[in-house]
Structures are given as structure tokens and as C-alpha cells.
Amino acid sequence: MSGGQILRAVGGAEDSGGHLAGAGRVVGAYLRRLRKERGLRLVDVVEAGLVGSAPTLSRLENGESPLKSERLQALARFYGVTDPSELESLERLASRSQDVQWWEEFRDAILGWLERLISVEASAQEIRTYEVQYVPGLLQRPEYAKALMRHALPGTSVEDAEKQVATRDRAVRVRQTRRNVLSDAGGPDYYALVDEAVLARPVGGAQVMRMQLRELYSLEENMDKVHIRVLPFSAGDEAMAPAPSITYLSFPAHREVDMVYLEVRNGGSYLTNPEDVDRYRLVLTSLWHKAADREETLRLLDSYIRKLSD
Template identity: 35%
Template sequence: MLGARLRSLREATGISREDAGYEIRASDSKISRMELGRVGFKVRDVADLLTLYGIVAEADRAPILDLAREANRPGWWRRYAEVMPGWSEAYLGLESAATLIRSYHLHLVPDLLQTEDYARAAVAQTSNPGTMSAEAVARTVEMRITRQRLLTRPDPPKLWAVIDEAALRPRIGSAEVLRAQLAHLRELAATPNIVIQILPAEYGGHVATGAFTILRFAEPELPDVVHLEHLTGAIDLDRPEDVDRYEELMNRLSVDSTTPDGLTAHLDRLAAAIER
């Protein structure tokens, strides 16, 4: 976000990367990396660039300098480095900055919507099953629950999740765990910033993709990002042609899924079908 803001200010004044780099005793490639968010920020450098770009009023400078300080602050997820896959740190940073999170989930309830018991069962069954220590499972679950605070912070993003009905069948944990998870989804759906839809079984087979997430940000200069996870890592797509394809698919999935008003009845039917 900070890099995009600095780039828009520089371009608005017609100043080259070379001239901007000279101002802060750096190269044009350093300015490029700053504007792409691929390097740390010195508050002094940001202050000098703002002066160069004509941003001199304190009321205009203060929010951007605050953003520079925030950009250098370690994310909460650093506390869980020992149980985090290396690729997830970049995604968690994007997720925490997003204003809209749209996602489709095929096999599991999304992490942001899981109960603690469901999360524990999911981690134990799907994350190198049989090889994770009890402590690692507990730390991973703790991290997942901490991550969910994103949805209850003072300025929460809007979460719009489409969950394939296959993910709500009794495969994770016990019947009681799944029944409690369905009840949790019902409660969360009543939250103003959360929309949950279920893709019925008769439609799920036509989706020629796995799970994916589309992130949108408040800064108009930042493109939407599509996040895709696979067995050994993840990729993030931001080319307009790629993002457009996934947004079209997301819209089609939403049309084929239950309406928000019909969610409760659908969850009740699934809960009633769970054998004790």
C-alpha cells in the first residue's frame, strides 16, 4: 500500500525514479523495489520523498509516515514461524491489508471460519498426518484462531466465502465437531461483514479448479490478487487477465450457490443428516 502510494505521488509530479533515488541517496532500482513493496522502508527516506513530491502539509504527510512505520512492524504471525510454511507470510500480509476477501473452498471449511475443534481435527488430518507433534498441532491451531481476529477488529474486511457442500460432509473430526462447525457458520453469517454461501452438491462437479481466494485492497493503485495454494506452496496472480478469469468464476459460483437468506435452512438440513 505504501509503495503504491509513493509511486502515484511520484508519477503525478513527473519525477523520474532516478531523480527520486538521488534524493534519498539510492538508485532508481531501489525506488522501484520500494514502490513494489519488495524492500523495507526508512521513515527518513519516505519523509524526503514526500518533500520532493510536494507533500509538505503535516496533515497530508502524517498518514503516509504512519504507514511507513506500520510497514516496518513485524506481523503477528512471526510468533508462529516454527509452524508456518515459508510461503504463507506474504499471504498473511496481503490478507491483513485486504478490504474484501472472496474465496471458494472445496474440501474444508475456510480457516477464517473454523471452530477450534474443527481446526484441530483438520490440522491433524491434513497437515502431514501422523508426523506432526501434539505441540505443533496446538501451535498451528492457536495461530489459526489468532488469524480469525481479523474479522472482529475495528475495521474488519468483508469476507464472502462460497463453500462446496462436499466440505461440509463428516470427514473432519467427529459428528459432534462437524455439527458444532455448522452451527458456528450459522452464527458467523449473521455478522455484517461476513457472507457465506454453500455450493450444492449438484453444482460442485462443474468447477474445474481447486480452492482460491481473491483479495481486494482500499488503495486504487493496488490490483486484486488471486491466491492459489498447492501441495508444496502457493502462487499469487495479479495480471488483469488472470484475475478477471477468477472473478468471473467466483461470480458464477455465487449465482449457483445458496442465497445468504437460504443459508440457515441448508445448514440445518446438513446437520440433520449427520449420523450420531
């Protein structure tokens, strides 16, 4: 769909936009929204001498062409942006859009619908996620991730199984490298809501699950930017979300370029319509208030760790 609705809903196709689908698309979407808010057409910007043609501006707004600093500053100021901090945020995002991303060499191991999510995580100011089945990807230990991959990428023959093992190993490496965003000094604040059912499901067996739960306990206890809360069974149906997996990403440029990623077993979709995004943001906020507090979350984690140690 177009017009700021679901930008992508796929089951395995690759995103031809590459890493420009990340920070560059965020900046482009922001500039397009600013232009439209001022009632300007593409041709109006061209006539003002800021770009050479309407197709050029369209490519910039879609994140299909790199946006140089001088042009970015000129467009932003033409659209009325004067706040130095906002201009600096745009500059930082535009700079990231021109970098070669670490995950480019792992394209063969990245499920198509995840590519865009990975490309924008490091550019986000805040990430909020909710999971009812699994530990969120950014919090997974390699053993836990590998156990999940065995079900997500099964082999159908001996030869195929060998290839799948290699692909799974690379996919696990991608997931572990993604976690660097949590320790990056300039990385986003991360808020994870995990249903208690996730703690009760021993993915990979007791030993693997015990290590994973200890990892969650350690992250909540020791990392300032990581906040983990458990939605207990006692919260009842009031703690049920409209989707089993929700990730909300906010960016420093402007709330209206924020996005929501919804994942299902064999695909995912991205919502960019401000009304849809805001609705899911409010859902996550409501669920956060219904979740166990930090002390109770740590107690619940410890309780399940002890059960797996018996």
C-alpha cells in the first residue's frame, strides 16, 4: 500500500533498497512530510533552485539517493526548520545513510522482511518491543537464537540440511552483532515487554533457557539503556496486545517518521501512517503500566531460573 500505510508486508522477498532503506529513508520521509505540511509541490522546490528536477527530489524523499549535507540543510531550512538540535539530528541520520552497513555481508542469512528493521535500529532514538512467544531478538543469546532457527529454517534433505546449518549459523551471527546497538553510547533506549509465557517455554531445553533467563536478569540489572518488564499471567486479558510481536521505533528527527514493525511467523509488515503508529505506541504504553515493576520482574526471572535449575 502507498500513502504512508503499510510499506511492506512480505513473506521472504528481498528489499532492493539496501541500507538506504534505513536512515536515508527516515530523513527522506521527514523532508517529504515537511514539504507537504507547507503545501509545496515537488515542482515548487525545483523552481526555488534547491534541486535540479522533480524526479531527483522524489528519489531523495524515498531514500533512493544519498543526501549531501549542504542540500539537506538547505531543504530543511526552506521548509522552516531552524532548531539547531533538529538540524543536527537530521545531519547525523543522513551521515549514517551513506555508511556501508555491517550486515551487508550477511544478506544471504537475513530474512527479507527483517532487512529494513535491522537497517534502522541504530538510527532510532528509542525502541519499544512486545513479545508473547519468544525473547526479543536483540536480547537473545546465541544458543537460544540457534534453537529458534532450527524451527524457522528446517532442512528438507541431507544436503539441504547442511546448507541450512550454515545459514542458521550466519543468521545467529547477525542477531548477535545486532545486539551491539544496545551497548553503543549513541544507541537507542530499549524497552522490552515480555509475556510470562516466554519465560515458561523452555526453548532449546532447560540449560539453554536457564542461560537465556540469566541473560535477561543481567541485562535489566546492569545496562542503563535496557529496560525489561514481564507481563505476568495474573494481568489477565487486559494485558493482551493486538499482535504477538510489536516493535515501535522512534527517531530523533520527528515523531511523524516513527514506524511500527509487526511480525508473524513467515513475514512482517511496517506501519508508517502516524495514526497507526500512535495507536500502537499507546498500546505499548498501556501494557508497560500493566506489567510487573522492575523488582517484581527480577523476582519472576529468578523464579523461573530456579525452576530450571531443579
